[in-house]
Amino acid sequence: NAGVTQTPKFQVLKTGQSMTLQCAQDMNHNSMYWYRQDPGMGLRLIYYSASEGTTDKGEVPNGYNVSRLNKREFSLRLESAAPSQTSVYFCASSVEDSNQPQHFGDGTRLSIL
Amino acid sequence: AQSVTQLGSHVSVSEGALVLLRCNYSSSVPPYLFWYVQYPNQGLQLLLKYTTGATLVKGINGFEAEFKKSETSFHLTKPSAHMSDAAEYFCAVSDRKSGYSTLTFGKGTMLLVSP
Numbered sequence: 001n002a003g004v005t006q007t008p009k010f011q012v013l014k015t016g017q018s019m020t021l022q023c024a025q026d027m028n029h030n031s032m033y034w035y036r037q038d039p040g041m042g043l044r045l046i047y048y049s050a051s052e053g054t055t056d057k058g059e060v061p062n063g064y065n066v067s068r069l070n071k072r073e074f075s076l077r078l079e080s081a082a083p084s085q086t087s088v089y090f091c092a093s094s095v096e097d098s099n100q101p102q103h104f105g106d107g108t109r110l111s112i113l
Numbered sequence: 114a115q116s117v118t119q120l121g122s123h124v125s126v127s128e129g130a131l132v133l134l135r136c137n138y139s140s141s142v143p144p145y146l147f148w149y150v151q152y153p154n155q156g157l158q159l160l161l162k163y164t165t166g167a168t169l170v171k172g173i174n175g176f177e178a179e180f181k182k183s184e185t186s187f188h189l190t191k192p193s194a195h196m197s198d199a200a201e202y203f204c205a206v207s208d209r210k211s212g213y214s215t216l217t218f219g220k221g222t223m224l225l226v227s228p
Contacts, residue, residue: 028135033215040122042203042220058215070209092155097144098207099164104156104218 003027004089011039012111013081021108025090029103030096033058033076034066036087037107043090043109049074051096083113115140115206119144119219127227132176132191134222136204139185144206147216148178151201153180174198181206199226 007022025032030051035043035058040062044061045058047066054068065077078085088109091104120135143156145164149157161172168180174197178189187204201223205216 010221040220042117042218043216045215047217086227092157098215099162101147101159101162102157104158106156108156 004091004093004103006089006108006110008103009106010109012113013078014113015082017081018076019081019110019113021078021091021110022073023075023105024073025091025093025103026072027093030065030070030071031094031101032068033092033094034074034076035061035090035092036085037090038087046076046089047079053100068109076088083112086110115144115208115217117204117206117217117219119202119222121222123225125197125227126226128196129193132189132194132198132224134189134202134204134224136178136187136189136206137185138187138206140206143180143182144208146178146180147205147207148153148172148176148187148189149203149205150174151203151221153200155199157203160189182208194226196222196226196228199224202218217224 006024035050045064049055049068052071067075088107091105094102116139118137147162148160161170163170163180164220176191204219
């Protein structure tokens with residue numbers, strides 16, 4: 001009964017380092033999403049994948065890349081981490097229908113020094 | 114473009130008091146509407162949603178929300194607060210026009226419950 005699993009849960013990076021955040025879902029959902037959460041800002045969409053084989057930019061894509069590896073997995077990569085990317089990152093998934101809710105992982109807390 | 118406004122970044126109530134968390138949206142067509150709750154160090158959990166039909170929607174943990182098209186609002190209420198309701202609450206909208214569920218979130222309201 002895992003739902004959406006994110007790894008790692010915590011990570012500290014130095015400026016300029018690269019990092020890939022992993023996300024996997026076991027609900028057979030077509031759509032997957034990456035958000036960042038910052039204090040007082042709510043959640044902002046970074047990238048999403050409406051279905052396997054497609055990815056699209058969200059509200060704040062700069063500095064990030066994504067890969068939809070297969071139907072289950074959707075990874076987020078920071079090529080050259082910057083302090084402004086210190087945040088909590090959430091992965092979510094849903095069926096491919098706009099009236100259906102998204103299911104969220106527990107987040108990755110990322111600090112960039 | 115859609116937007117969501119949650120009035121009040123923090124709301125404080127006493128245990129047993131009415132909870133009212135406000136959400137207004139801006140959209141060219143009535144969107145689908147969601148309330149999520151986030152407990153410390155956890156992800157978001159769905160409380161309730163409005164898609165079509167009855168405008169008063171009941172969710173988990175005794176929460177409910179009413180969709181008012183004329184006021185472009187979807188306020189969340191609970192008759193009697195419990196200490197376990199202390200969390201951050203997010204209102205979100207989904208564009209009916211898209212075939213998939215991209216959400217626009219409000220900035221969140223932290224609910225504080227005192228004994």
